[in-house]
Amino acid sequence: VSEIPDYSDSSNALETQLVACISAGNVREMNRLLSENISSQPAARNLPMDAMRSYILGANMLASRTALSAGVSYSIANAMNGQYVEQILKARTASELSALFFRFFQEYTERVAELHTLPSDSPIVRFVQQYVSPRYGEKITPHLLAGKLNMSCPYLCSHFKKETGMTISAYVRQEKIREAKRLL
8 A cells, every 4th residue: 555545536536435434334345445546546656745644634634523423422533533643744655644544544434333333223322332432441330321321320221231232331341342452
């Protein structure tokens, strides 16, 4: 992967497709689009590093805001955006920038896909998911979550289990393990 896509010829078609993949959390289609379009675009070869860096910084912002609109919590989208900005600014080669472009589009899409892992559209379940997601390092208990929702712990626990098929404690553990794997 040594090039980035050129949007100038294809208007906004590729950008629209990439944004749609993030919005839907469609990791498979995102990977297909990236591999087909990044490696086959000759236009980036002659871009100066500063222009390429600016382009990729803009793409990172677009991807993070799309993930945010799709339901990724502000703190996660903002933290990812900041981490990628730092890496983009440190990159010294076109190849490094292209790899970052590929990686952040994949990661934002994966984050949105994670939102769809719980089989429920319940606002209570979504709240739990949004609360747990940016707080992997904190101790999160059903009592804490019930307090945040101003409801009884037994009701929250039974509702969550009924909607998702798993306990809140099991869900929190699962998400902490998933984040640890991602960090590795």
